[in-house]
Amino acid sequence: MIPYGRQNISAEDIAAVTAVLQSDCLTQGPQVPLFEQKICEFTSAKYAVAANSATSMLHLACLALGVGDGDYVWTSPITFVASANCALYCGGKIDFVDVDRHTGNMCPKALQSKLKQAKAQNRLPKVLIPVHMAGHSCDMQAIWQLAQAYGVRVIEDASHGIGGSYLDSKIGACKYSDITIFSFHPVKIITTAEGGVATTNNPDLAESMQLLRSHGITKTPEKMLRPEEGDWYYEQHELGFNYRMTELQAALGNSQIKRLSSFVEQRNKLAAAYLIELAKLNITCVVPLDNSYSAYHLMIVVLPEHIDRKAVFDAMRAANIFVHVHYFPVHLQPYYLNKGFAEHDFPEAEYFYQHCLTLPLYPDLTEQEQGYILDTLTGLL
Template identity: 65%
Template sequence: MIPYGRQDINQADIDAVMEVLKSDFLTQGPKVPAFEKAICDYTGSAHAVAVNSATSALHIACLALDVGPGDRVWTSPITFVASANCALYCGAYVDFVDVELASGNMCPKALSKKLALAAETGVLPKVIIPVHLAGHSCDMQTIGDLAKQYGIKVIEDAAHAIGGSYQGFKIGACQYSDITVFSFHPVKIITSAEGGVAATQNAQLACSMASYRSHGITKDPAILLRPDEGDWYYEQHQLGFNYRMTDLQAALGLSQLTRLNEFVSKRNKFAKDYKLALSGTDITLIKPMANSESAYHLMLVILPDIADRKTVFDEMREKGIQVHVHYFPVHLQPFYLNFGFKVGDFPQAEAFYQRLLTLPLYPTLTTSEFSYIVKNIRLQLYSLTAINQ
């Protein structure tokens, strides 16, 4: 089976992990802060807080921005459920902003309209979480300007997007947001096996997130209630969690980071090859904004109206090609239906989902595998066109 995504692990990655296994530190050691610094150096962020998953990073980002019971958080309905769940963990209410049909990203026009109505009714969100779907940046300047206008904080869900850029800045520089969250799950751009990072330019937010990831515990003499107790002493100042990244994960992430630009370059090359290979068909490729470079975590395409997606999906899987669909709209998940969401609430997101398909894309995809994928998707469309004529 040709997967839709796959990690690329080389000998240097293995050696980096083996070095930690032979060291004195397996959990909290020097590799975690080294990885955090490397993320800062790459993205241009001032601070980075490494955790055990991007879901954890989203959670502590919300907590650091004081999201709590009674607050509102808005995100995209076209995303993995963690983008919304993180607010519920804090006791907040979740709502969604419809997407652009062309990109699947949060629609600035829909956001502007929704914010204006919310301001009139006194139900503005505390935080907005735009999602860089497939590694394509949202229109962060417009979203950031709207957030600033209404006094709202912004968390960029960049789980798909490390290595991408917007307006000449690496995603993670937070020029229009308060915090940016990355994922290092195996199918993402780089991997630490599992893991995530929350990047920010704000030292106070970084300090708060670092506390939340480790049980709310501190050893900082500057804030200890009993600073003279002894070197063994620590204090819990708030309710936190065990969200820490291990040195094993950080070592793998550090090694992978050295090849990040190479990975992104290969992904963009395959995206261009898909565009050329599928030209002349009725397939529409989801493209990044003109003033950005995508990390191309996913190769999203929109099938034509004549195509029965389930038939295409099943036939491609039958041929050993693991096509996928990213994502079923969150507001229509059974759990979220319990909150009163329903079909028709976000029509563009629902329409976007209906014809969406994910084709395999990863750096180690071979030329023969690529040709096989393109040949079969074109055959599927040809067969469906013949049937419908």
């Protein structure tokens, strides 16, 4: 079977994790802060905060930005459900901004229109979460300018995006956002098995997320009410969570990040080969903006309207090619339908979903496997 995504685990990765297993610290040791440091070095962000998943980091990012009861958070309907759920964890309300059907990313024109209407209704969001679909950056400069004009904070959901760049900055530098979130699930660009990181240039936001990821507890003497108690002593200052990343996860990340740039380079080479062949079939591909360099987490094509996507999907799976679909629009999930969303609320997102198909893409995909995928797809069109 050819999966749509697959992790690359080296002997060095295994040795790094094994070394932690043989050490004194399986959690809360030197590996996690080292991983955070490496993320900062790679992205040029001033601060990085690691947790057990990107979902956890989205939650903490919303809390750090003050999302609470009744506050609106807007995100894309073309994303994994975590991008929306994080607002509800805080007691907030969720709404969506339609996408550009050609990119699957949040549409700045749709955002501008929705912000203008929301201001007139006194229902502006507190936080906006654009999603870098497939590793392709949203038009963050346009989104940031609109957010600034309306007093809205921005979290980049770059779960797909580490290793990519936009204009003159790495994704994660937070030039056009308050916080950026990365995911290290096994199908992502690099993996920590499960894990996530937030980057920010704001020390207060970093400190808040650090506190909240570990029960709201601090052992920093200058922050304590009773620092004289002794070294055993700690204080809880907030209602936090156990969202800590383990040393095992961080050790794997510290090994994987050495190959991050080469992984992304190989993904782009494979994507370029796909683009050449798919153009011959008149298949539209979801590609990055001209002013960005994609991490190419996913290779998404948009099939012509006359093609039966489900028939193609089933036939590809029957041929042991594990194509996928990213994503079923969040607003059409039963949970969100029960909150009042309905079909046709976000027509561009629904069009994108109805015609998109994800082809296998990962660094170890061979030329022969890619040829087989393309030959199989060609025979179905």
